[in-house]
């Protein structure tokens with residue numbers, strides 16, 4: 001009895017999967033239209049100037065939270081995005097911007113942030129902000145960050161969201177790109193957003 | 197006919213090789229492959245990756261690592277849980293079972309390399325020493341040159 005119910009669910013899921021594949025509204029990322037708010041922020045750039053979504057308008061924006069003392073996961077994600085962008089036609093590459101938001105403003109300011117973000121390509125912008133600004137933004141996208149205990153050297157770890165949020169040129173929220181997508185899949189989604 | 201002879205020869209070589217590996221601990225009981233540091237700009241920590249082969253018949257325990265070039269070298273593990281990414285120190289070390297390998301790779305285990313005493317550049321070679329304990333708690337050190345490689349694949 002239970003088994004047959006499970007079977008029905010499995011079949012239904014399969015059928016939905018098949019229909020999904022045929023639909024041209026299918027994305028590799030998760031479609032989060034209506035689930036998350038559109039792009040809006042007030043942060044500081046590497047020159048400590050206030051920047052907002054207005055400074056990023058007219059581009060496909062990818063929003064990612066991290067910190068520069070993160071040598072493993074953050075560069076891996078950013079390198080994936082860089083590879084995706086590089087695989088796009090050249091004219092389209094200029095239309096994409098990655099907003100790397102450091103949630104570790106104590107250590108990540110100025111030159112360090114600029115060098116770290118810039119290493120991935122011209123499309124990568126390093127941003128940070130006051131705790132109030134960062135709290136406002138992370139709350140807006142329902143993600144969190146936190147600091148670990150300081151060790152004897154004063155070093156600490158930072159936990160942060162692994163998600164990448166994608167916004168179209170109008171600043172409307174579109175996709176959540178999980179860390180397991182390949183550059184080719186990310187590129188396909190970006191191309192699709194750009195050619196709508 | 198020739199194909200059969202070739203096949204036999206291959207099998208003989210393979211079998212002989214296996215027997216050799218089984219009977220004799222290689223002169224280098226421990227070997228390291230693909231030792232690299234992925235250069236992260238900005239002056240913050242770097243991540244070191246490698247594959248460590250334990251060719252001996254004894255299980256070993258990777259306990260620590262150090263380097264003259266870095267003020268601090270830690271064994272770290274990255275993980276993503278409920279969409280939250282985090283690094284943890286592998287305080288208990290890592291077991292390298294007999295005739296097995298472990299891999300430190302992006303998104304998994306890494307050497308957390310902090311406070312280098314000079315600016316690293318692509319192509320640099322940086323010696324790092326791994327510290328392993330055997331069953332009798334005897335410590336072995338293995339030093340290997342890690343090559344600084346670019347970030348982008």
Ligand SMILES: [Cu+2]
Pocket residue numbers: 071072272273283306307308
């Ligand atoms: Cu680490």
